[in-house]
Amino acid sequence: MVMGREIRQPSDVMFRHVKDTHESDLNPSDYVNGVRERMHKAHEVARKHLEAAARRSKDVYDARLSFHHYEVGDAVWLLHETRRVGVSAKLEKAYDGPFVVKAKVSAVNFVIQMDSRGSDKLIHHNKLKPYRGSNLSKWIVTVKNKT
Known part of the structure; x- marks a missing residue:
């Protein structure tokens, strides 16, 4: 058959x-x-x-594939992956941030600083997007100036 x-x-x-x-x-x-x-x-x-x-x-x-080369001190957006029950994914924000690249672990993995207190998170490059704005938080500006 x-x-x-x-x-x-x-x-x-x-x-x-x-x-x-x-x-x-x-x-x-x-x-x-x-x-x-x-x-x-x-x-x-x-x-x-x-x-x-x-x-x-x-x-x-x-x-x-879009591959961006991030350097230490770059401002980036982080993909917002958590979804709330009962809320359409279209209506939720796509990215969180901006945050700052604190360290480059490898060509594709980066440590980003999440807030002014210095909490860090290891992130793969496909979850990051470059920040192209000019309105950065004060803590991001101070961290960028230190690097």
Whole structure:
């Protein structure tokens, strides 16, 4: 049913119930070897196409990826991920902040200072967005001036 045709079973070959005349003279071991070769070729073709599809998917993902290089002292927005029950996600704020990048742990991980008391949080770059405004809180200005 899956292939849209009747499948030959090993018993059909063993007992010569094969309907195709050119395969009715086959030795069962030759038939099995032939099927095995065709399956290996089909798997090779499928692997080749899967690798090509994976490369295309990666290229499309990388083209849409926005990667900002943040430095210590930069003001950033932090993605607001918590949602309140009963409130539409459209009506909630998308980002919190602004906050200050306090340290760069790696190319993609940053420590940001959340408030004037100095509470820190380790954040991945995909949850950050650069702050482009000019109205910064006093504590952010003082932290930026120290760096």
